[in-house]
Amino acid sequence: MAAQRNATGIEAAVSLLADRLGPRLATGRSLREQHGHTTTWLENQHPDAVAFAQSAAEVQEIVRICAAHGAPVIPFGTGTSLEGHVNAPLGGISVDVSGMDRVLEIRPEDMDATVEPGVTREALNTELRATGLFFPVDPGANASLGGMASTRASGTTAVRYGTMRDRVLSLKAVLPSGEMMQSAARARKSSAGYDLTGLMVGAEGTLGIITELTLRLAPQPEAVSGAIASFADIATACQTAQEVIQMGLPVARMEFLDEAAVGYVNRSHGIGLPAAALLLLEFHGSPGSLAEQTETFAELARDNGATHVAWSSDPDERSRLWRARHEFYLSALALYPGRVGFSTDVCVPVSQLAACVTAARAKLDDLDLVGTNIGHVGDGNFHTLVFVDPADAAGRARAETYVSWLNGLAISHGGTCTGEHGIGQGKMAYLERELGPGALAMMRAVKQGVDPLNIMNPGKIFAF
Amino acid sequence: MAAQRNATGIEAAVSLLADRLGPRLATGRSLREQHGHTTTWLENQHPDAVAFAQSAAEVQEIVRICAAHGAPVIPFGTGTSLEGHVNAPLGGISVDVSGMDRVLEIRPEDMDATVEPGVTREALNTELRATGLFFPVDPGANASLGGMASTRASGTTAVRYGTMRDRVLSLKAVLPSGEMMQSAARARKSSAGYDLTGLMVGAEGTLGIITELTLRLAPQPEAVSGAIASFADIATACQTAQEVIQMGLPVARMEFLDEAAVGYVNRSHGIGLPAAALLLLEFHGSPGSLAEQTETFAELARDNGATHVAWSSDPDERSRLWRARHEFYLSALALYPGRVGFSTDVCVPVSQLAACVTAARAKLDDLDLVGTNIGHVGDGNFHTLVFVDPADAAGRARAETYVSWLNGLAISHGGTCTGEHGIGQGKMAYLERELGPGALAMMRAVKQGVDPLNIMNPGKIFAF
Structure with a gap:
């Protein structure tokens, strides 16, 4: 078990890989830094080298060399992870699979x-355009599908189309031994032994490197429409979202933005939304069913005291709003030059949402923090974004206090510290608080069985 | 690793458990036989004793005693498994959890x-009656929910409501060490480490004993209607089912019965269905959407040359048909006194279904076997039931030839040997053919990590 940096082994592996890969093994500092964590306040811990793999066979070769020398292997897709998944705390080899970008078959x-x-x-959705199908999981960032599987990503459409857990039908991966593994057949359901697909999805690269994915697609909706509703307070907006779910209204997206978030969107994208808590919805279906759904929602929102309700099937208007929502993090950050963002990711049972978001807002104010809450409220998942000046030690400490408090709040309400970003390095401290020692013992036992040398993405999820 | 019976350890464990549990540790022969496999042609291998557990704490105590003495532990719910999951090939203690039958909380x-x-x-659906909700997974048998989770069961409603994989939100289990494990929070989605819920669902009791489940419910449909359509041949019926899925028609159930199966249903339940391949559908929704769905289906069926199409929203007529479908296996078996049933469980990509079911029928005829094909065709899952006289060694050999041929056919078409029954003892030979050595190596590594003494349900899924 490599709890300490294995300098000798890494050096040997780098040398062998350089011989094998030539210019596709990079050791330049800036490239290595780009392959460490770059997106949030977590420290950048760059690998010793970056191997640009071009095929599954090449990934196997790389892993075998690293296994023989006890060198850590860190899978890398696009680097959009928010929790330090691509960091190399013990050094080692970043295996960049962004060149393995072929759509192999569409059925x-x-x-x-x-x-x-x-x-x-x-890229996949561009390829699918002519087929009448699309891949519906949408975390905002244009992430790689291997990375999305590895963090069990979801995003704005999970309320209707599920998460990567629901959308990966089977996969191939290189195990820490270098052996190739196929997790399942292509049938839509299976009881054939342990659910290795599900085990690899969300394993954050700690059990192997995914080299191929078979994904479930969805029919492109016949028609799409959008709706927005503004509410005087957070609780009513969240309560309305909860009722939408309980009614079984098949919304395709349902996002919450608090008043601060609406302010950022208005300022950075020149949109004139009312300064109030907002629900932003999208409906997919036949034109007839859309009209019915939109009306049902509008009636519910008004019954709950919405101060402003509007809907549109104009694609330009809709995509402007959703672009603003998706670029939210970066555009909000741009309003605070020099600050860095903390992003939380709690997810609670839907019945607990209104209370948790309301308490979160009050806590931010108590701690005198610049922050905002947005969320995929159909799933009970919301993010607080806190903007902190890294030079302000006291502010940073207060932000850390907030994150810890919020994760504890979610856990005490039956929720999780991470709905879709993963544990990575950033949330290791909370996992045991959430699930208790039994789950940690079982995760460590699985890791011990599959990767006894601890070469696959060490230092993530749990200490091992 | 207990590849052989550990007589001394079992004796010691039985003696300690008898002291601890008193009359709730049973060693009478007939009770032990009832706790071995009883439903299909697989041999009955009964345990040395049956422990009737009443609480999670008691399950922990039992497992700790068995672990200390290396005695096998075999979880038991209702015994409706079809693949020998409850057998005790190395002896040991059957832990019967049927007395742990409380609905703890409905939210x-x-x-x-x-x-x-x-x-x-x-029992759960009876409790839920007044809530407007129901638990939708329906494998036919009135199985225990712990057992259904352990075999990743599904059944007639999976096409709409998913399988146990989709419906278990979190669970608690006693690990082979005796430690208690909670797999996840109650949030509707999570990225908190390995998907232990998914790993336990379908693990067939080889990684621990489930002691509590939190399940996702569904709203009771506002209205229900049924439809049937008869077709001149198997291929057209299956092709129609495939087109239903491709159109995105949200059928709640879609079952196929071949002509032989229709004959059994007619004879045993006095129903007068046309002697032809049959699709049997159920729709759930608002009265308006049901009319639309039923019409769309009827039009499609007629376009595809259906010889008879009928629909009904009369609950008595519907439930008579579905009862006939659910009791199919036992009532067909009753027509062949003295014979035993082989049930296959292949599941193929939907596009391969028509070809596979057609080939299956021809192969049964070629081998001169008495058999019939029925299936959950929306998922690509179908069962051949073969009725064999156990005294007819040649007939039994031909049935085994058929099973092996069919599993190979499914695998070569991208499918699995088991869509919903599990591997158990009966399909161990096919798992490696289906997934290859890498998947088996990973499953064994997980088992080795979690249950190094191999006390949890040994001799199931894979040799270990």
């Missing part, structure tokens, strides 16, 4: 597609 | 419920 008759792990979700 | 606002593992699906 419209089975509504599935097989892709290499470096294909991004936008 | 209508979150549409979930927490139950003990011995609650059956019918």
Whole structure:
């Protein structure tokens, strides 16, 4: 178990890989830094080298060399992770699979597609355009599908289309031994032994490197419409979202933005939304069913005291709003030059949402923090973004206090510290608080069985 | 690793458990035989004793005693498994959790419920009647929910409501060490480390004993209607089912019965269905959407040359048909006194279904076997039932030839040897053919990490 940096082994592996890969093994400092963590306040811990793999066979070769020398292997897709997943705290080799970006097969008759792990979700959807199908998981960032699987990503559409857990039908991966593993057949359901697909999805690269994914696609909706509703307070907006779910209204997206978030969107994108808590919805269906859904929602929102309700099936208007929502993090950050963002990711049972978001707002104010709450409220998942000047030690400490308090709040309400970002390095301290020692013992036992040398992405999820 | 019977350890464990449990440790032969496999042609291998557990703490105590003495532990719910999961090939203690049958909490606002593992699906649905919610997974048998989770069961409603993989939100289990494990929070999605919920669902009791489940419920449909359509041949019926899925028609159930199966249903339940391949559908929704769905289906069926199409929203007529479908296996078996049933369980990509079911029928005829094909065709899952006289060695050999041929056919078409029954003892030979050595190596590594003494349900899924 490599709890300490294995300098000798890494050096040997780098040398062998350089011989094998030539210019596709990079050791330049800036490239290595780009392959460490770059997106949030977590420290950048760069690898010793970056191997640009071009095929599953090459990934196998790289892993075998690293295994023989006890060198850590850190899978890398697009680097959009928020929790330090791509960091190399013990050094080692970043295996960049962004060049493995072929869509291998699309099977419209089975509504599935097989892709290499470096294909991004936008690239896949471009390929799918003519088929009448699309890949619905949308975390905002144009992440690689291998990375999205590894963090069990979801995003704005999970309320309707599920998360990566629901959308990966089977996968191939290189195990820490270098052996190739296929997790499942392509059938839509299976009881064939342990659910290795599910085990690899969300394993954050600690059990192997995904080299191929077969994904469940969805039919492109016949029609799309959007709706917004403004509310005097957070609790009513969240309560309305909860009632939408309980009614079984098949919303495709349902996002919450608090008043501060609406202010950022208005300022950075020149949109004139009312300064109030906002629900932003999208409906997918037949034109007839959309009209029915939109009306049902509008009636519910008004019954709950919404101060402003509007809807539109104009694609330009809709995409402007959703672009503002998706670029929210970066555009809000841009309003605070020199500050860095903390992003939380709690997810609570839907019945607990209104209380938790309301308490979160009050706590931010108590701690005198600049922050805002947005969320995928159909799932009970919301993010607080806190903007902190890294030079302000006291502010940073207060932000850390807030994060810890919020994770504790979610856990005490039956929720999780991470709905979709993963544990990575950033949330290791909270996992045991959330699930208790039994779950940690079982995770460590699985890791011990599959990766006894601890070479696959060490220092993530749990101490091992 | 207990590849051989550990007589001394078992004797010691039985003696300690008898002291601890008194009359709730049973060693009478007939009770032990009832706790071995009883449902299909697989040999009955009964345990040395049956422990009737009444609480999670008691399950922990039993497992700790067995672990200390290396005695096998075999979880038991209702014994409706079809693949020998409850057999005790190395002897040991059957832990019967049927007495842990309390519905612990129903949370209508979150549409979930927490139950003990011995609650059956019918008992849960009885409890839920007044809430407007139901638990939708329906494998036919009134199985225990712990057992359904352990085999990753599904059944007639999976096409709409998913399988146990989709419906278990979190669970508690006693690990082979005796430690208690909680797999996840109650939030509707989570990225908090390895998906232990998914790992336990389908693990067939080889990684621990489930002591509590939190399940996702569904709203009771506003209205229900049924439809049937008869087709001149198997291929057209299956092709129609495939087109239903491709159109995105949200059928709640879609079952296929071949002509032989229709004959059994007619004879045993006095129903007068046309002697032809049959699709049997159920729709759930608002009265308006049901009319639309039923019409869309009827039009499609007629376009595909259906010889007879009928629909009904009369609950008595519908439930008579579905009862016939659910009791199919036992009533067909009753027509062949003295014969035993082989049930296959292949599941293929939907596009491969028509070809596979057609080939299956021809192969049965070629081998001169008495058999029939029925299936959950929306998922690509179908069962051949073969009725064999156990005294007819040649007939039994031909049935085994058929099973092996069919599993190979499914695997070569991208499918699995088991869509919903599990591997158990009966399909161990096919798992490696289906997934290859890498998946088996990973499953064994997980088992080695979690249950190094191999006390949890040994001799199931894979040799270890």
